[in-house]
Amino acid sequence: MTNDILLPEALRAALSDWLAHLRALDGASEATIAAYTVDLRRWLVFLTRYRGGEDLSPKAVAAAERSELRAFMADEQGGGLGARSMARRLSAVKSFTRWLSDRVGGDATALLSARGPKYRRKLPRPLSxxxxxxxxxxxxxxxxxxxxxxxxxxxxxxxxxxxxxxxxxxxxxxxxxxxxxxxxxxxxxxxxxxxxxxxxxxxxxxxxxxxxxxxxxxxxxxxxxxxxxxxxxxxxxxxxxxxxxxxxxxxxxxxxxxxxxxxxxxxxxxxxxxxxxxxxxxxxxxxxxxxxxxxxxxxxxxxxxxxxxx
The missing domain is CATH 1.10.443.10 (Intergrase catalytic core)
Structure with missing residues (x-):
């Protein structure tokens, strides 16, 4: 899936505001900001296409359904995304949706209840x-x-x-x-x-x-x-x-x-x-x-x- 869709200005502004929130209040590193930018961009582009190319408003994104998120996860995993990266991508989508619904209204309960793939955390490999x-x-x-x-x-x-x-x-x-x-x-x-x-x-x-x-x-x-x-x-x-x-x-x-x-x-x-x-x-x-x-x-x-x- 390519990222050739231009997102509506209101949605791009919302994404920018959320990233600024993470940077200023949560102290997220620039590496985290960059990763979340990719994660959310992919989600929003997928959602646009999944809904037939309609322009998405922030309120429409905040009201996304769990079935849509599951379809997104299946699409990403089908493209070879690993369980660990998928878990991070899902976390980014949930965090953004929760933040967005608080500001524009909408019930995000169903989407926020979606569970990500399980993965086994790799243990450290210390030297003797x-x-x-x-x-x-x-x-x-x-x-x-x-x-x-x-x-x-x-x-x-x-x-x-x-x-x-x-x-x-x-x-x-x-x-x-x-x-x-x-x-x-x-x-x-x-x-x-x-x-x-x-x-x-x-x-x-x-x-x-x-x-x-x-x-x-x-x-x-x-x-x-x-x-x-x-x-x-x-x-x-x-x-x-x-x-x-x-x-x-x-x-x-x-x-x-x-x-x-x-x-x-x-x-x-x-x-x-x-x-x-x-x-x-x-x-x-x-x-x-x-x-x-x-x-x-x-x-x-x-x-x-x-x-x-x-």
């Missing part, structure tokens, strides 16, 4: 403690220059040592150097959290700053690319690709796996789940609870291998 240590020790070995090796090591150390997302590490500025003992990080949805910084992370960043051949502006990015611009996350992903090939690690050994490893290793050492939730910046404890399943799986492996009656 030894593998994580090996990554930090060797990630810079194949870098073209010593300062780039120091940079990649510093970023990886922040991911594993502080549990930062790659986007959070790359959002640090010159003002954050030298790293303090505690960082204030702004994560997804504009949510702030306090993150302790290990001495090893402060040392790694200091070694990078001492070697980088470019000036680091106080208000500019702390981590720079080979030509002096802001470092692209893809460069760290490539560094991880090289180090996992050298160490024989699986394809799941990505930059984000270092953050997963941070959480899992803390939990294994007896860390409190709610404290780990705060360190990771998860909005919901249920997100953090995925790590309990990972840890339980590890314990079952130990049990099976070590118990005399296993």
């Amino acid at each position: 403690i030894d593998a994580a240590a090996a990554v930090l020790e060797t990630i810079g070995d194949q870098a073209r220059e010593d300062w780039i090796a120091a940079r990649d090591t510093a970023v990886a150390t922040l991911l594993y040592g502080c549990g930062l997302r790659i986007s959070e590490a790359l959002s640090l500025t010159g003002r954050d150097s030298p790293l303090p003992e505690v960082l204030r990080i702004t994560g997804k949805g504009g949510k702030e959290r306090i993150v302790p910084v290990l001495p090893a992370a402060r040392k790694a960043v200091a070694e990078y700053v001492a070697q980088v051949p470019y000036d680091i502006p106080r208000e500019g990015p702390l981590f720079l690319g080979a030509r002096g611009g802001a470092l692209n996350s893809r460069m760290i992903a490539r560094a991880m690709e090289r180090v996992r090939a050298a160490l024989g690690l699986p394809a799941t050994a990505t930059p984000h796996a270092l953050r997963h490893s941070f959480a899992t290793h803390l939990l294994s050492a007896g860390g409190d789940l709610r404290a780990i939730q705060e360190l990771l910046g998860h909005a919901s404890l249920s997100t953090t609870q995925a790590y309990t399943a990972v840890d339980a799986a590890r314990l079952m492996d130990v049990y099976a291998q070590a118990h005399p009656r296993a």
